[in-house]
Amino acid sequence: MGLMKHTSTSGGREGISIVPKEMFFDRRRVQRAMDDATNIALREAAQRIRRLAQTSMRYVTSTAQQRRLIREGKRKRLTPYTPSSPGQPPRAVRPRPWVRKFLYYSYNARIHNAVIGPAGFPAGSDAPHTLEFGGRVKIRNVRRTIRRLGDSGEIRVGWSGGSTTHAVSDARGITQMVSYALLRTQAQVSRANRLQEQLYGALERAVAVAPRPFMGPAMLAEAPRMARLWAIRSTA
Amino acid sequence: MAAGATGIRAGRAYVELGVDGKPLDAGLKGAEARLKAFGAGVAGIGRGLMTAGLAAAAPLGLSVKAFTGMGDSLAKMSRRTGVSVESLSKLQFAAERSGAGMGDVEIGIRRMQRTLYDADRGLSTATDALHDLGLSMGDLRGLAPERQFARIAGALHGVGDASRKAALAQVIFGRSGTMLIPMIDQGARGLERLYATAERLGIVMSGKDAAAAEELSDRMGELWMQLKMVAFKVGKELQPALEKLAVSLQGWLRGAMDWIDRNGPLIEGTAKLTAGVVALGAALYGVVNASKAAAAGLGAYRAVAGFLGGGKAAGLAARGAGTAAAVSAAGGGAGAAAGGLGAGLTALGGFAGAAALTATPLLLVFGDLARRRRAEFRQAKAEAAHWADYLAAKEKGQLEANDRAREEGDRRRLEAAGRLQQVEEAIASARADADAEEETAGQKRIKQLQAQMKAIEGAFPKVGDWAVGVTQERMDELNRKADAARAALSAQIGAIRRAEANAAASAGLARRRESLSRRAAGIVERYGIDQETADRLAEYQDYLRQFDRLPKGLGDNRASFTKFQETLASDIGGRIDETFRTMTGAAGTSAFRPFEGGPGGGGVMRQLVDSSERIARNTDVIARKIQANPSFAP
Numbered sequence: 001m002g003l004m005k006h007t008s009t010s011g012g013r014e015g016i017s018i019v020p021k022e023m024f025f026d027r028r029r030v031q032r033a034m035d036d037a038t039n040i041a042l043r044e045a046a047q048r049i050r051r052l053a054q055t056s057m058r059y060v061t062s063t064a065q066q067r068r069l070i071r072e073g074k075r076k077r078l079t080p081y082t083p084s085s086p087g088q089p090p091r092a093v094r095p096r097p098w099v100r101k102f103l104y105y106s107y108n109a110r111i112h113n114a115v116i117g118p119a120g121f122p123a124g125s126d127a128p129h130t131l132e133f134g135g136r137v138k139i140r141n142v143r144r145t146i147r148r149l150g151d152s153g154e155i156r157v158g159w160s161g162g163s164t165t166h167a168v169s170d171a172r173g174i175t176q177m178v179s180y181a182l183l184r185t186q187a188q189v190s191r192a193n194r195l196q197e198q199l200y201g202a203l204e205r206a207v208a209v210a211p212r213p214f215m216g217p218a219m220l221a222e223a224p225r226m227a228r229l230w231a232i233r234s235t236a
Numbered sequence: 237m238a239a240g241a242t243g244i245r246a247g248r249a250y251v252e253l254g255v256d257g258k259p260l261d262a263g264l265k266g267a268e269a270r271l272k273a274f275g276a277g278v279a280g281i282g283r284g285l286m287t288a289g290l291a292a293a294a295p296l297g298l299s300v301k302a303f304t305g306m307g308d309s310l311a312k313m314s315r316r317t318g319v320s321v322e323s324l325s326k327l328q329f330a331a332e333r334s335g336a337g338m339g340d341v342e343i344g345i346r347r348m349q350r351t352l353y354d355a356d357r358g359l360s361t362a363t364d365a366l367h368d369l370g371l372s373m374g375d376l377r378g379l380a381p382e383r384q385f386a387r388i389a390g391a392l393h394g395v396g397d398a399s400r401k402a403a404l405a406q407v408i409f410g411r412s413g414t415m416l417i418p419m420i421d422q423g424a425r426g427l428e429r430l431y432a433t434a435e436r437l438g439i440v441m442s443g444k445d446a447a448a449a450e451e452l453s454d455r456m457g458e459l460w461m462q463l464k465m466v467a468f469k470v471g472k473e474l475q476p477a478l479e480k481l482a483v484s485l486q487g488w489l490r491g492a493m494d495w496i497d498r499n500g501p502l503i504e505g506t507a508k509l510t511a512g513v514v515a516l517g518a519a520l521y522g523v524v525n526a527s528k529a530a531a532a533g534l535g536a537y538r539a540v541a542g543f544l545g546g547g548k549a550a551g552l553a554a555r556g557a558g559t560a561a562a563v564s565a566a567g568g569g570a571g572a573a574a575g576g577l578g579a580g581l582t583a584l585g586g587f588a589g590a591a592a593l594t595a596t597p598l599l600l601v602f603g604d605l606a607r608r609r610r611a612e613f614r615q616a617k618a619e620a621a622h623w624a625d626y627l628a629a630k631e632k633g634q635l636e637a638n639d640r641a642r643e644e645g646d647r648r649r650l651e652a653a654g655r656l657q658q659v660e661e662a663i664a665s666a667r668a669d670a671d672a673e674e675e676t677a678g679q680k681r682i683k684q685l686q687a688q689m690k691a692i693e694g695a696f697p698k699v700g701d702w703a704v705g706v707t708q709e710r711m712d713e714l715n716r717k718a719d720a721a722r723a724a725l726s727a728q729i730g731a732i733r734r735a736e737a738n739a740a741a742s743a744g745l746a747r748r749r750e751s752l753s754r755r756a757a758g759i760v761e762r763y764g765i766d767q768e769t770a771d772r773l774a775e776y777q778d779y780l781r782q783f784d785r786l787p788k789g790l791g792d793n794r795a796s797f798t799k800f801q802e803t804l805a806s807d808i809g810g811r812i813d814e815t816f817r818t819m820t821g822a823a824g825t826s827a828f829r830p831f832e833g834g835p836g837g838g839g840v841m842r843q844l845v846d847s848s849e850r851i852a853r854n855t856d857v858i859a860r861k862i863q864a865n866p867s868f869a870p
Binding site for chain 2: 027030031034038042045046049098102104105106108111112113114115116117118119120121122123126128129131132133214215216218219226
């Protein structure tokens with residue numbers, strides 16, 4: 001305030017002092033105070049959203065990793081894990097929980113702008129976006145192998161003779177007798193790859209991924225508390 | 237934790253928070269405008285209140301001033317005269333009603349008191365005056381001053397002769413006595429009536445009010461003194477700066493005076509130029525006034541002509557005549573104005589030459605200074621613009637550099653995050669490769685070790701042969717050394733044995749020497765002994781002493797050897813005697829010559845001495861050998 005009562009420490013007498021500047025409305029000062037409060041509040045909101053988004057993704061361990069740990073004696077039993085339901089935040093699957101681990105925020109004080117989200121994924125990787133909004137992704141057929149010259153490969157299906165004929169289950173679950181041999185010519189390689197596709201299907205297949213949002217819910221959860229951040233700062 | 241906004245946006249699964257500052261700005265501006273309007277309104281109210289306050293405060297201030305002035309003067313007068321404030325108030329009212337003033341009353345009372353004092357001392361002037369009034373000090377003594385004044389005024393009222401009354405009033409009340417006569421003439425009753433009127437009007441000041449007014453006046457006086465002291469202190473604080481300013485001004489004025497002394501004609505010319513300008517101004521002023529007079533003349537003429545002419549034609553004629561008349565009427569004023577202008581121009585022309593001559597160097601000087609100042613100003617302005625541009629460019633460059641650094645940091649963080657995954661994949665594949673390589677390396681190592689083992693096994697016979705050869709050589713060497721040691725040992729044993737034999741021989745010799753000594757002693761006793769024989773015996777005894785000094789340590793022989801020594805040392809004298817006795821018995825014949833060769837003596841003593849010497853030498857040799865061999869050390 002412009003007019004304030006104060007107590008002199010030297011003479012012990014009370015007096016009135018007037019600070020003329022404080023008697024006027026200083027718009028820049030108010031704006032500076034608001035900018036400071038905004039910086040702190042936006043940072044804090046960004047931190048909270050990041051933390052909420054991270055903690056919404058539950059840690060699980062992949063089956064392969066569990067088996068590896070059991071082999072190494074670091075785990076006792078296998079716990080099957082299920083992927084998250086559509087509409088729920090995704091799981092952070094060990095040993096590669098990258099979406100949860102590489103979730104950052106960036107704040108630009110000049111323009112009062114905070115950006116929160118996963119970062120650091122290889123160029124072309126659309127995993128965070130697919131998880132947040134859903135989409136189509138290509139999945140590699142793990143049963144398929146690309147045969148090359150000199151490899152051992154399929155040369156015949158449906159013949160039960162010979163020592164290199166084995167029964168295999170095809171993509172439809174039907175048992176087939178498949179004969180294998182050393183692939184000596186390019187024609188044999190092509191035939192082996194064709195038989196492979198006939199037995200196990202294409203190399204890749206596109207699947208639809210339902211959205212599993214983790215950033216949007218975090219922001220919606222934090223939104224009601226944001227105004228209070230300014231309230232606290234501006235009255236502090 | 238923070239990452240680059242670009243990298244986060246690249247993931248296309250981000251949330252962005254921002255603040256729209258426009259509503260805040262608008263709200264703040266509105267608040268500012270409203271506050272300004274409110275401030276203006278409040279200021280207007282304040283001005284009104286201040287005006288009203290001042291309007292109300294002015295009479296209050298006047299009242300306070302009247303209160304303090306009147307009350308203070310009455311209170312102090314009361315102290316000076318001893319008359320109460322109430323009485324003085326009444327006296328003031330009565331005096332003012334009678335055309336006198338309060339000053340007259342005060343002077344009159346003071347003079348009255350002095351007269352009464354004189355009368356009390358018996359001074360004739362005072363006593364006579366009182367006597368003339370029909371009063372005495374007995375009547376007045378002990379009364380209050382206002383009562384004394386009333387008594388005297390009443391007595392004066394009774395004096396019929398005006399001159400006598402005035403003279404008595406002057407004697408008693410001094411020069412102000414005549415001023416008080418109108419009041420005194422009212423008599424005691426008249427005065428009482430005036431006093432009652434004053435009380436009724438409420439203009440009688442109480443002593444308490446007067447004291448309060450005096451107090452307030454004193455406080456105001458103190459306040460005023462404090463204010464003056466504040467001004468004094470301000471002046472005191474400004475004194476050093478003003479003194480410096482005055483000193484610098486003095487220096488500057490000194491320089492100006494010097495410059496004026498050096499440039500007298502220039503100053504004179506400037507003064508003339510100024511006078512010319514003044515004259516020109518006066519001439520122009522005269523022209524303007526003349527024009528105004530002409531215009532006034534024209535207006536008056538037009539008015540008169542319009543009033544007299546009435547019709548249009550007449551108006552036109554009158555207007556034309558008026559113009560001519562105005563021109564002719566204005567001729568006088570214009571002539572005067574032209575005269576003034578001519579005079580001004582003449583004066584101006586008169587001074588212009590001198591002013592131009594003298595002002596030229598001054599203008600040149602000032603022009604040069606001005607040009608220099610302008611050049612300096614332009615240079616300073618250019619420098620300021622340059623530095624402003626430089627700072628702006630620097631700030632802009634810094635901001636751009638910050639942006640570039642931030643983008644570079646974001647890009648590097650992204651690259652690092654991408655590389656992390658690549659590195660982990662590389663580690664996994666490298667680990668698999670390493671496992672395979674490790675297996676291969678282990679097998680290679682085993683083969684190497686096996687080859688080394690084979691090589692070592694092949695080398696074993698050679699090493700064995702070499703070791704056998706080395707061992708045989710070593711054994712031979714050791715055998716040689718053992719043989720040498722054995723031989724040395726045998727030699728030592730032989731030496732010891734020889735020493736023992738020598739010792740035994742020495743013992744035998746000693747025994748023989750004993751016998752010989754005994755015989756020699758007998759000989760000496762029987763035949764006496766010459767100097768040569770005594771010397772040889774002394775020498776023999778020295779040998780014996782040397783024998784005594786032999787070290788001990790001859791092993792088993794030592795005891796006997798020592799015993800022998802002791803026996804020899806203790807019984808040497810007796811043994812020598814015995815020897816001499818034996819020799820003397822053997823020399824019972826004349827042919828016995830113990831120190832000479834031949835059949836008679838056979839050189840027995842010589843043999844004895846020689847054998848003793850030999851024994852001694854052998855003993856010495858044995859002793860040296862024993863000393864040289866550490867194994868025989870005690």
